[in-house]
Amino acid sequence: MTPSAAPRSAVAHSAPPAATSRAVIDLEAVAHNGRRLAQVAGVPWMAVVKADAYGHGLGPIAVTALSAGASWLGVAQLAEALTLRSLLDEAGVSRPTGEPSAQAPRVLTWLLPVMDPSRAAAEDSPLRAALAADLDLSVSTLPQLEALSAAARAQGRAARLHLKVDTGMSRGGAAPEELPALAAALRRAVDEGTVDVVGLWSHLSRADEPASGSTEEHLERYQQAEEVVRASGLNPAIRHLAATGGLLWHPQVRMDLVRAGIGLYGLSPDPSVATSAELGLRPAMRLESPLVQVKRIEAGQAVSYGGTWSAPTDRWVGLVPLGYSDGIPRAASSAGPVGVGSIMTSIVGRVCMDQAVVDLGPAVDETGASLPAPAQVGDIAVLWGAPEVADREAVPTADEWAQVCGTINYEIVTRLGARVPRCYVGSRGTGDYSRP
Numbered sequence: 001m002t003p004s005a006a007p008r009s010a011v012a013h014s015a016p017p018a019a020t021s022r023a024v025i026d027l028e029a030v031a032h033n034g035r036r037l038a039q040v041a042g043v044p045w046m047a048v049v050k051a052d053a054y055g056h057g058l059g060p061i062a063v064t065a066l067s068a069g070a071s072w073l074g075v076a077q078l079a080e081a082l083t084l085r086s087l088l089d090e091a092g093v094s095r096p097t098g099e100p101s102a103q104a105p106r107v108l109t110w111l112l113p114v115m116d117p118s119r120a121a122a123e124d125s126p127l128r129a130a131l132a133a134d135l136d137l138s139v140s141t142l143p144q145l146e147a148l149s150a151a152a153r154a155q156g157r158a159a160r161l162h163l164k165v166d167t168g169m170s171r172g173g174a175a176p177e178e179l180p181a182l183a184a185a186l187r188r189a190v191d192e193g194t195v196d197v198v199g200l201w202s203h204l205s206r207a208d209e210p211a212s213g214s215t216e217e218h219l220e221r222y223q224q225a226e227e228v229v230r231a232s233g234l235n236p237a238i239r240h241l242a243a244t245g246g247l248l249w250h251p252q253v254r255m256d257l258v259r260a261g262i263g264l265y266g267l268s269p270d271p272s273v274a275t276s277a278e279l280g281l282r283p284a285m286r287l288e289s290p291l292v293q294v295k296r297i298e299a300g301q302a303v304s305y306g307g308t309w310s311a312p313t314d315r316w317v318g319l320v321p322l323g324y325s326d327g328i329p330r331a332a333s334s335a336g337p338v339g340v341g342s343i344m345t346s347i348v349g350r351v352c353m354d355q356a357v358v359d360l361g362p363a364v365d366e367t368g369a370s371l372p373a374p375a376q377v378g379d380i381a382v383l384w385g386a387p388e389v390a391d392r393e394a395v396p397t398a399d400e401w402a403q404v405c406g407t408i409n410y411e412i413v414t415r416l417g418a419r420v421p422r423c424y425v426g427s428r429g430t431g432d433y434s435r436p
Contacts, residue, residue, distance in 0.1 A: 037247060056265055073088075075108075108162060128151045149189050158194055161197050169202070207246040208269040210250070285398070287384050289320050289322050301315075320355060320358055320381050327420070335405070344396070
């Protein structure tokens with residue numbers, strides 16, 4: 001990528017200048033996005049904060065989402081759900097005592113550890129810890145139900161369950177041929193008082209494709225599964241099928257609850273269908289780092305391991321202290337876009353474990369006369385963020401990174417490593433969600 005001028009971001013950052021690499025997380029953007037999605041959906045919403053809130057930070061994002069109106073929080077792994085419950089307790093967020101409310105949100109977790117009933121009933125069982133933490137749990141198989149029932153008996157309280165059915169993802173969820181037996185077993189467990197089946201749910205495999213027909217097939221299978229479940233005497237009150245793509249592009253699957261995942265962080269499920277800006281969403285993460293070295297290299301000089309890129313002329317290059325150990329994809333070698341001041345440029349050569357080199361432009365003009373360095377040590381390199389039309393700062397997007405790396409924006413932000421500090425700006429819950 002040849003360095004070029006680009007618009008500057010208008011997002012104000014109240015934190016002090018970065019002394020090191022950092023991810024600046026705009027909590028006002030998160031609140032705005034949550035309200036924007038809720039406005040579209042028109043039903044209660046769950047903030048999906050799995051994987052450390054898609055790399056944005058579990059606790060701050062969860063509390064911000066609740067302040068923006070989320071009545072549910074969702075995480076995949078049980079260990080993370082227990083961590084989340086502790087963070088909510090520390091933040092003074094009330095535990096639920098009945099129906100979900102803005103003041104007492106419920107937490108759903110859906111990937112449970114494998115264990116036999118005797119282990120599940122043990123005092124140190126993670127399933128008993130989940131019950132003690134007032135978590136909602138997902139079940140898809142008879143062995144899961146048996147383990148949860150054993151934990152519930154030992155804990156002396158019913159497990160709140162969401163029955164997950166497979167509607168075409170062929171991933172988690174009860175298969176159609178397994179569902180009658182599982183539903184009957186759930187009915188017996190309800191009668192015994194060990195479980196309370198409160199939800200029926202599934203995932204959509206192609207909701208980011210508005211016209212594929214896949215979502216309609218998922219919905220039909222879901223409705224067939226619901227008939228089987230209700231025929232067994234179960235009446236789950238909360239039906240949920242839609243994540244961000246579903247709630248945006250498939251109104252028929254919004255049901256009783258929607259799950260806001262990637263959209264909460266200001267990114268589109270499919271930028272080729274509609275960009276973040278077109279959806280009225282604001283990217284919440286800005287990854288930035290100071291240049292730690294600026295140097296001049298001669299024409300023909302190779303850069304980084306393998307010599308895969310050589311300077312076409314005498315060039316100025318800068319060193320960014322971020323690499324694949326921080327989650328920067330190695331696939332971004334000689335491709336990942338980077339903004340330095342008003343210069344829009346890219347990584348050159350291979351991404352290393354802890355650092356990458358960026359091209360800062362020619363060191364000589366057409367006559368061969370020397371040109372001064374266009375950037376200095378300490379100047380901020382922005383790898384991705386939320387570009388705006390004001391000022392003159394070059395800011396690439398996570399979508400652009402995904403495109404050059406052959407992946408999706410979900411992976412770009414979620415894989416950012418824990419050693420990159422998250423710096424939070426913006427006031428929680430004050431985003432103007434009516435503004436695109």
